[in-house]
Amino acid sequence: MILYTLRCSHDHHFEEWFSNSADYDAKKEAGELKCPECGDTQVGKAIMAPKVAKAAAAPAPACMPGGAGGGCGGCAFAGQH
Numbered sequence: 001m002i003l004y005t006l007r008c009s010h011d012h013h014f015e016e017w018f019s020n021s022a023d024y025d026a027k028k029e030a031g032e033l034k035c036p037e038c039g040d041t042q043v044g045k046a047i048m049a050p051k052v053a054k055a056a057a058a059p060a061p062a063c064m065p066g067g068a069g070g071g072c073g074g075c076a077f078a079g080q081h
Contacts, residue, residue, distance in 0.1 A: 008035035
């Protein structure tokens, strides 16, 4: 997913999510983009830094008991739990 800042011909700015840049291109070509403020369909990308949604990070692996004391066996989280 990618978030674009869009601008209509009346200089209204708004944001909209797209699956990818091709999704934006297809919706623009089909005239499906519309300003929520005035309904203008003359919409294009505004100058911006696109925001890309990231997948959730995988959880850290569980520590495995090790060593004589049964604690962490030298993992990055040793002594923190």
